[in-house]
Structures are given as structure tokens and as C-alpha cells.
Amino acid sequence: MSVSPPVRKVLDNRPIYLSFGLAWLVGHGTFALSHGPNPLLDLPGFVPTALLGVGLLAAMIVTTVVSLRAQRSATKG
Numbered sequence: 674m675s676v677s678p679p680v681r682k683v684l685d686n687r688p689i690y691l692s693f694g695l696a697w698l699v700g701h702g703t704f705a706l707s708h709g710p711n712p713l714l715d716l717p718g719f720v721p722t723a724l725l726g727v728g729l730l731a732a733m734i735v736t737t738v739v740s741l742r743a744q745r746s747a748t749k750g
Contacts, residue, residue: 684743692732700725 704721707714 682743682747685739688739689732689736692735693729696725696728696732699728 700721703714703716703724706712707716707721
């Protein structure tokens, strides 16, 4: 009886990096555009923080889903 070598599966990290990158870009980007001596956007002060928080929460959900899918496929026989 021959034993086949283990198959290595690589986790696709692109959705994780993309979601955290977009959260950072939108959150800090709106802060940069709405503050300073000549703001380009007239936003209340809480909006950039709220956008960053919601974006980071969404990125954590994406990370959890991607990780659970990878774990489920790794433990399949």
C-alpha cells in the first residue's frame, strides 16, 4: 500500500488584505479630506471615525469567514 504525500493548500489572503486596506483608505482618507486648514469635505467630526470603525468591523468579518472556509476545507478528508 502506497501513501500519497500530503497536499498543501494555500490560503488566499487577498480578500483579507483588500478589506483592511479599504477600511484604512476610506476611514483615514475621509479624515484627511475633512480636516486641516482647507478641508475639501464638510463632514461632522464623527463621520471619519465611524467609517473607519465600520470598515474595520467588516474587515474582521471577512477575515473570519475566509479563515473558517480555509479551515473547513483543510479538515475535509
